[in-house]
Amino acid sequence: MKIAILPGDGIGPEIVAQAVKVLNALDEKFELETAPVGGAGYEAAGHPLPEATLALAKAADAVLFGAVGDWKYDTLDRPLRPEQAILGLRKNLGLFANLRPAILYPELAGASTLKPEVVSGLDILIIRELTGDIYFGQPRGVRECPDGPFKGQREGFDTMRYAEGEIRRIAHVAFQAAQKRGKRLTSVDKANVLETFQFWKDIVTDVHKEYPDVALDHMYVDNAAMQLVRAPKKFDVIVTGNMFGDILSDAAAMLTGSIGMLPSASLDANNKGLYEPSHGSAPDIAGKGVANPLATILSAAMMLRYSLGRAEQAERIENAVKAVLAQGLRTPDIHEAGTTKVGTEQMGDAVVKALA
Amino acid sequence: MKIAILPGDGIGPEIVAQAVKVLNALDEKFELETAPVGGAGYEAAGHPLPEATLALAKAADAVLFGAVGDWKYDTLDRPLRPEQAILGLRKNLGLFANLRPAILYPELAGASTLKPEVVSGLDILIIRELTGDIYFGQPRGVRECPDGPFKGQREGFDTMRYAEGEIRRIAHVAFQAAQKRGKRLTSVDKANVLETFQFWKDIVTDVHKEYPDVALDHMYVDNAAMQLVRAPKKFDVIVTGNMFGDILSDAAAMLTGSIGMLPSASLDANNKGLYEPSHGSAPDIAGKGVANPLATILSAAMMLRYSLGRAEQAERIENAVKAVLAQGLRTPDIHEAGTTKVGTEQMGDAVVKALA
Numbered sequence: 001m002k003i004a005i006l007p008g009d010g011i012g013p014e015i016v017a018q019a020v021k022v023l024n025a026l027d028e029k030f031e032l033e034t035a036p037v038g039g040a041g042y043e044a045a046g047h048p049l050p051e052a053t054l055a056l057a058k059a060a061d062a063v064l065f066g067a068v069g070d071w072k073y074d075t076l077d078r079p080l081r082p083e084q085a086i087l088g089l090r091k092n093l094g095l096f097a098n099l100r101p102a103i104l105y106p107e108l109a110g111a112s113t114l115k116p117e118v119v120s121g122l123d124i125l126i127i128r129e130l131t132g133d134i135y136f137g138q139p140r141g142v143r144e145c146p147d148g149p150f151k152g153q154r155e156g157f158d159t160m161r162y163a164e165g166e167i168r169r170i171a172h173v174a175f176q177a178a179q180k181r182g183k184r185l186t187s188v189d190k191a192n193v194l195e196t197f198q199f200w201k202d203i204v205t206d207v208h209k210e211y212p213d214v215a216l217d218h219m220y221v222d223n224a225a226m227q228l229v230r231a232p233k234k235f236d237v238i239v240t241g242n243m244f245g246d247i248l249s250d251a252a253a254m255l256t257g258s259i260g261m262l263p264s265a266s267l268d269a270n271n272k273g274l275y276e277p278s279h280g281s282a283p284d285i286a287g288k289g290v291a292n293p294l295a296t297i298l299s300a301a302m303m304l305r306y307s308l309g310r311a312e313q314a315e316r317i318e319n320a321v322k323a324v325l326a327q328g329l330r331t332p333d334i335h336e337a338g339t340t341k342v343g344t345e346q347m348g349d350a351v352v353k354a355l356a
Numbered sequence: 357m358k359i360a361i362l363p364g365d366g367i368g369p370e371i372v373a374q375a376v377k378v379l380n381a382l383d384e385k386f387e388l389e390t391a392p393v394g395g396a397g398y399e400a401a402g403h404p405l406p407e408a409t410l411a412l413a414k415a416a417d418a419v420l421f422g423a424v425g426d427w428k429y430d431t432l433d434r435p436l437r438p439e440q441a442i443l444g445l446r447k448n449l450g451l452f453a454n455l456r457p458a459i460l461y462p463e464l465a466g467a468s469t470l471k472p473e474v475v476s477g478l479d480i481l482i483i484r485e486l487t488g489d490i491y492f493g494q495p496r497g498v499r500e501c502p503d504g505p506f507k508g509q510r511e512g513f514d515t516m517r518y519a520e521g522e523i524r525r526i527a528h529v530a531f532q533a534a535q536k537r538g539k540r541l542t543s544v545d546k547a548n549v550l551e552t553f554q555f556w557k558d559i560v561t562d563v564h565k566e567y568p569d570v571a572l573d574h575m576y577v578d579n580a581a582m583q584l585v586r587a588p589k590k591f592d593v594i595v596t597g598n599m600f601g602d603i604l605s606d607a608a609a610m611l612t613g614s615i616g617m618l619p620s621a622s623l624d625a626n627n628k629g630l631y632e633p634s635h636g637s638a639p640d641i642a643g644k645g646v647a648n649p650l651a652t653i654l655s656a657a658m659m660l661r662y663s664l665g666r667a668e669q670a671e672r673i674e675n676a677v678k679a680v681l682a683q684g685l686r687t688p689d690i691h692e693a694g695t696t697k698v699g700t701e702q703m704g705d706a707v708v709k710a711l712a
């Protein structure tokens with residue numbers, strides 16, 4: 001089993017190092033190969049997704065990804081900016097299913113900006129389609145406005161689109177995930193305005209026929225954003241498109257107040273996947289040894305479960321993370337009075353110790 | 357001065373009746389003319405936006421709108437569904453600037469699902485572009501997928517677009533609003549992915565040159581959704597496109613926990629406008645006399661200020677609303693222990709009384 005390790009920028013290298021330490025502490029050894037990506041890819045090879053990095057990711061059985069981005073690359077042309085690496089990996093590896101759990105650990109309930117009774121015990125799973133929608137639709141660009149009151153002016157434009165097969169495959173992933181959980185699926189759309197999402201709604205409704213044991217409901221995206229704030233625990237699994245999923249999954253993660261704890265998986269049709277923390281590269285704290293490595297360590301656990309068929313090892317890691325929380329260890333982002341503040345490495349070491 | 361009164365569906369007629377009562381209690385009398393819209397338009401004339409209703413709205417100096425929509429119209433073809441009325445009014449009247457304050461009244465801090473320290477004193481203004489973006493962009497529809505791995509299948513598609521002049525005029529509205537408030541403007545985009553919003557960002561940056569006294573920052577929409585949950589009070593004025601604004605303004609409204617209190621204005625280039633509560637038609641409680649009329653009454657106040665040049669009358673109404681809250685009067689949606697529960701009409705009557 002070969003794992004591509006792509007640390008990236010900012011805190012990426014520090015947090016990935018901890019996850020690697022955890023992987024190396026398991027009985028079974030995996031082949032780990034590291035390559036630069038994002039700003040680090042640009043520095044090393046003049047491109048955020050160097051060819052060798054992409055080749056490694058393609059050849060590997062799974063990819064463990066840190067984070068990309070740093071202010072110093074903000075002035076580069078868009079195709080050279082760090083975040084293009086993540087878009088390129090998704091598209092080139094066909095990673096169409098993004099799974100983002102928003103879970104609030106009981107010990108961390110105080111970290112949320114929401115009242116404890118609204119979020120304690122929160123456990124929702126957002127499934128975001130990741131290779132379609134307005135992220136990749138053509139045509140797009142800046143052109144002369146062809147008609148209407150602004151005719152002749154410059155205009156920016158993009159194309160939103162979803163083909164039937166694209167919707168079907170993500171719907172199957174979502175219904176199957178719901179079957180393994182609370183058996184409730186909310187499909188989020190904007191069918192009252194967008195043709196793309198009326199079509200989405202129709203196809204999801206059709207796929208539902210194959211999953212009669214799952215309760216399906218449809219919700220407009222604006223209402224979903226409200227309900228996430230009002231009563232997030234009413235959700236079980238949410239499925240939506242790439243653009244709405246980008247917004248809602250980040251909002252849902254922030255409900256927990258501890259985005260430093262949340263892993264994510266991006267899967268292809270054969271359960272090969274890319275695993276990364278839900279948070280970003282946080283260049284402001286990079287190199288200071290204070291970043292929370294737990295989201296990355298939990299991403300490694302998801303990788304063991306989904307792509308490497310090692311569910312038991314995944315559970316061992318997840319239990320080790322629960323154990324260090326129970327011990328009261330906290331990186332600064334989740335620290336509160338009465339708990340012990342630790343740094344990135346100490347936290348990684350504590351997880352390794354708790355594995356035993 | 358002529359005001360078109362469009363009560364609509366669900367609780368629309370009840371809440372609009374209270375706002376009309378308040379308008380009629382002012383010293384100056386306005387000419388009020390009522391017409392059906394939404395489901396009521398469909399019942400009366402076979403269309404959610406009957407020609408006579410549109411003609412009235414065009415001829416009037418301002419429009420006071422209740423709410424539209426009811427489950428019984430969900431099975432109609434999309435062009436006949438109630439919400440098409442609101443899209444049609446926006447487009448036909450050129451109402452490109454949607455102003456949505458999210459304010460948390462001190463008396464209602466407990467209504468929020470967020471911790472008091474995170475939201476108490478919240479006062480942000482979201483300015484949403486309302487006649488462009490993917491809401492109206494052509495082409496759109498369902499077609500045969502022209503290329504890629506799903507070639508030949510059916511696909512739903514839409515066009516996102518913003519012309520330079522469209523962005524400039526909403527940016528001016530936003531900078532001027534910020535000048536009258538905390539002098540900080542956050543432009544929300546997705547410039548890292550969308551051509552439309554890289555263009556948006558460039559134009560907003562250019563317009564900023566004319567407003568050196570306003571501090572401008574740019575934020576990605578996913579981050580904005582997170583920051584609204586994490587630290588909403590850091591915002592002053594937010595400006596964004598139609599689609600992102602739909603989502604973020606509803607999320608921001610829900611932060612207050614009292615969406616029954618929040619008015620909105622949709623303005624054209626000459627400050628003619630349509631005014632409506634930020635909440636929906638709530639068919640489940642329609643006709644029960646329990647709906648909160650304050651958002652509609654506050655919408656009438658906004659109308660007096662923005663479209664009718666009657667700022668003093670607007671303030672009188674706003675102070676009357678504050679007075680009834682201070683008296684402890686609450687409709688069921690904002691009721692808590694120690695306050696007095698009242699119905700829709702009683703609340704309207706109390707505001708009229710407090711005007712004196």
Ligand SMILES: CC(C)[C@H](C(=O)O)[C@@H](O)C(=O)O
Nearest residue numbers: 083084086087246548549578
């Ligand atoms: C960096 C950006 C292109 C990316 C996205 O929008 O998908 C990020 O926000 C994410 O959610 O992974």
Ligand SMILES: CC(C)[C@H](C(=O)O)[C@@H](O)C(=O)O
Nearest residue numbers: 192193222439440442443602
């Ligand atoms: C009803 C719908 C078309 C409308 C919109 O999306 O604009 C509504 O959500 C709103 O925000 O006024």
